[in-house]
Amino acid sequence: MTDLLQVRGISKRFGGLQAVADVSFNLGEGEILGLIGPNGAGKTTLFNLVNGVFKSDAGTITFLGKDITGRSPDQVVHLGLARTHQIVRPLSGMSVLENVIVGACFGRENQSMREARATALEVLERVGLADRANSSARALTLAGKKRLEVARALAARPKLLLLDEVLAGLNPTEIGQMIALILSIRDGGVSVFMIEHVMQAIMNLSDRIVVLNLGRKIAEAPPAEVVKNADVVEAYLGFPDIVDKLRGAQ
Amino acid sequence: MMLRRPLFWLILLLAAVFAWLPKHGNNVALREDLILVAVAIILTSNLNLMIGYTGYVNFGHIVFYGLGGYVGLYLMTVRSWHLIPAALTAGVAVSVLALLFGLGILRLRGAYFALATIGVLEAVQAFVSNFESWGRSTGMYVSFESYVPMGGPKHALWLTYFLIIGVMALSLMLSLGIRRSKFGLGLFAIREDEDAAIVLGVNATLYKAIIYSVSAFLPAVAGALMFFKNGMIDPSIAFEYMLSLEGIVMLMLGGQGTVAGSALGAGLYERLRSYLLTSPRLSAFHLVIAGALLLLVIRLAPGGLIGWLYRLVPRSREVIE
Amino acid sequence: MSGILASMIDGLLIGSVYGLAAMGLSLIWGVMDVINLTHGAMIALGMFGMYLLFGASAANPYLLLIPVIAAGLVLGMIVYWLSVSWVIDRPQLMSLLSTFAVNMMVIGIGTAIWSTSPYNVNFSLPGITVGAYTFTGNHIAAAISAVVIALLLELFLYRTRAGKAIRAVADNRDAAELMGISSTQVLMVAFAIGIALAAASGALVSTLFPFTILSGASYQLKSFVVTVLAGLGKPFGALVAGVLLGLLEGAVSPFIAVSWIPLIEFGLFVVVLILFPRGIFGRATA
Numbered sequence: 001m002t003d004l005l006q007v008r009g010i011s012k013r014f015g016g017l018q019a020v021a022d023v024s025f026n027l028g029e030g031e032i033l034g035l036i037g038p039n040g041a042g043k044t045t046l047f048n049l050v051n052g053v054f055k056s057d058a059g060t061i062t063f064l065g066k067d068i069t070g071r072s073p074d075q076v077v078h079l080g081l082a083r084t085h086q087i088v089r090p091l092s093g094m095s096v097l098e099n100v101i102v103g104a105c106f107g108r109e110n111q112s113m114r115e116a117r118a119t120a121l122e123v124l125e126r127v128g129l130a131d132r133a134n135s136s137a138r139a140l141t142l143a144g145k146k147r148l149e150v151a152r153a154l155a156a157r158p159k160l161l162l163l164d165e166v167l168a169g170l171n172p173t174e175i176g177q178m179i180a181l182i183l184s185i186r187d188g189g190v191s192v193f194m195i196e197h198v199m200q201a202i203m204n205l206s207d208r209i210v211v212l213n214l215g216r217k218i219a220e221a222p223p224a225e226v227v228k229n230a231d232v233v234e235a236y237l238g239f240p241d242i243v244d245k246l247r248g249a250q
Numbered sequence: 251m252m253l254r255r256p257l258f259w260l261i262l263l264l265a266a267v268f269a270w271l272p273k274h275g276n277n278v279a280l281r282e283d284l285i286l287v288a289v290a291i292i293l294t295s296n297l298n299l300m301i302g303y304t305g306y307v308n309f310g311h312i313v314f315y316g317l318g319g320y321v322g323l324y325l326m327t328v329r330s331w332h333l334i335p336a337a338l339t340a341g342v343a344v345s346v347l348a349l350l351f352g353l354g355i356l357r358l359r360g361a362y363f364a365l366a367t368i369g370v371l372e373a374v375q376a377f378v379s380n381f382e383s384w385g386r387s388t389g390m391y392v393s394f395e396s397y398v399p400m401g402g403p404k405h406a407l408w409l410t411y412f413l414i415i416g417v418m419a420l421s422l423m424l425s426l427g428i429r430r431s432k433f434g435l436g437l438f439a440i441r442e443d444e445d446a447a448i449v450l451g452v453n454a455t456l457y458k459a460i461i462y463s464v465s466a467f468l469p470a471v472a473g474a475l476m477f478f479k480n481g482m483i484d485p486s487i488a489f490e491y492m493l494s495l496e497g498i499v500m501l502m503l504g505g506q507g508t509v510a511g512s513a514l515g516a517g518l519y520e521r522l523r524s525y526l527l528t529s530p531r532l533s534a535f536h537l538v539i540a541g542a543l544l545l546l547v548i549r550l551a552p553g554g555l556i557g558w559l560y561r562l563v564p565r566s567r568e569v570i571e
Numbered sequence: 572m573s574g575i576l577a578s579m580i581d582g583l584l585i586g587s588v589y590g591l592a593a594m595g596l597s598l599i600w601g602v603m604d605v606i607n608l609t610h611g612a613m614i615a616l617g618m619f620g621m622y623l624l625f626g627a628s629a630a631n632p633y634l635l636l637i638p639v640i641a642a643g644l645v646l647g648m649i650v651y652w653l654s655v656s657w658v659i660d661r662p663q664l665m666s667l668l669s670t671f672a673v674n675m676m677v678i679g680i681g682t683a684i685w686s687t688s689p690y691n692v693n694f695s696l697p698g699i700t701v702g703a704y705t706f707t708g709n710h711i712a713a714a715i716s717a718v719v720i721a722l723l724l725e726l727f728l729y730r731t732r733a734g735k736a737i738r739a740v741a742d743n744r745d746a747a748e749l750m751g752i753s754s755t756q757v758l759m760v761a762f763a764i765g766i767a768l769a770a771a772s773g774a775l776v777s778t779l780f781p782f783t784i785l786s787g788a789s790y791q792l793k794s795f796v797v798t799v800l801a802g803l804g805k806p807f808g809a810l811v812a813g814v815l816l817g818l819l820e821g822a823v824s825p826f827i828a829v830s831w832i833p834l835i836e837f838g839l840f841v842v843v844l845i846l847f848p849r850g851i852f853g854r855a856t857a
Contacts, residue, residue, distance in 0.1 A: 073451075074454070077451035089443050091443055102435055362844050369837035373834055373837065376830065537675050545669060
């Protein structure tokens, strides 16, 4: 399996806080790589470093063989790396369709308006928002907005999709639908890097999992090994039911 | 395509009406009234590109107009250029300058940018007031000779009028063209959420700089034409802060973000202003009324008149852009 | 004592008034993320307020600060109700434009009443002479008044319940609400205080220089410069930064024409913001 993404020694400090410290990992083509860790572990910061929202204090990030360290998010999208936000950021004044057209226009394929429209309709169909295409993005439910985030990112025709807690706040039915969508995304040839707190979902979806604690990587292994990892269990010890969940998800 | 959009034809119709009406009856008074409306439309529709499309408030928009006037008049009086090349060059020169300034101040977000635009206006005014080649505080005058190549002052005034109508039509066409384009979509995304837009692949820095520069071009050309027509320019009349403020009121009144709104707001407000200025009692309240109007629009109808129309008749959204 | 040093000391004195003016702006900006474009107009109203009160009573202007501040509080609540209360949660563009609209109205009404002729408050305290230079009593008294008001504000913010509520809302509005603080009331009070501070600074300025209804604009500019230098929501820091600005003006003014100073200040404002897009010590604004 070729490596799509290679992260070496990236770090980020905010004033007195070392949010991410010397993290390295690989993500292979066709893989779903999970990212877990207690709150404050630095997961979203890591995402922000990978897609260029923050500049890493050190280290390198290589994507599809190209060095993307220090590149801005818009440049990174053009190379095929798209992401969703933990706290959804729909372009509220625009319709659902327009939101996704933005993703298609400014994504990897730099599509024209006409092409983008076709792509957008197709993507909306895939995520199940086709019937809401002309609604204002503002009017969607949370689940709808989360699907919009995914749709926008997919419309950019990425090779790698970063999903930031895309299941948070969803009810069990919605979670099931989103999981099915993620699997279909991977089956469609897009690799996935996802942050999640819904343990059962991420344990079942991920081929491998990276575990962060206090900004450092403490594990990088398939789910079955991660649950047995003493460091991981210890990191979560403050959350007793997590341990059971990890055991239960095996 | 552009030709299929009703507003395209409405703009042409508007220009045709403006051109024909005063000429038909050789009505100079009407021409003078309409030229003010046309200039208001030019300023407002270009301001719309920044405020309505990109979400960046430009308080100092008038600086492009005044600077265009200065460059144009300098080329015509000192360098003896003809009107049209001088006006076009003024447009290009001011846009380039705007691009350079823009790359600096567009790094500032939202309100900071708005405040910085006031600074740009004041800086340019101060510079021009001290600039020897441009007449410092006295400014420049257009001599009689400059009108001769155009067949004398009477013909020159008509020519200028038609050129202004042309610039007005171009301004509205420009707004219309950008609105449904990919570039326009990027601008709207920036307006909605700049950071999200960047993550979606929009090169916000570049787009902002381009639109700031583009929004300077036609006002600068108009400035060159108008100050030539008026025969003189000086720092106080070139950079009237009040005109910048009024541009904002006109845009909000008509409906920011729409092409029709910028024309409508400009037209209505210009008529209101003309009425106010003729009545000595009311002219002191000019500023108060403008402010009150702005406040009312923001409170009651932030989408302006066109926004209100959209709510009343949702189908109109497709036609009246 | 050299000319420049005297100029700088004078600048230091006047700078404390700049700081007072900026404190109002900074407080409002920091607490509710609203950029108050009525600031300059409120400063101008403070100038005229002092003029009217002094004209009517001939009392000590420094005592008249009290009714000016009281009137400022009331005015602040009116302005809040008129243009800010319902744009609090809207995009910043809206609050910018609505406060701007009120500014236009106030300046318009002020121009209609007082035209643009200069006014002044005829009151002089004896100055202090050091060598060849005299520091006017008004400048000294203004500086002292500014510092006293600033200290009172600090006491209010840190020692009273209301003050703590304001700081809580500034820090994290949702958390404050969860603690049972009515954020809407707090926002109105904070805004009113901000306006009162602006009015007070205007009242002090009226004792220093001749003024017109348009004079507030240059103090508004100085307030913005001071606020971005000091960082949002740090009122006492604004006082210090104001003094620094005054010092800078004092150092520079013997050498260049007065009309260039606003430009230099604007340049400073823009450059500081470009280098520190969220203010030097500041927090991120939305």
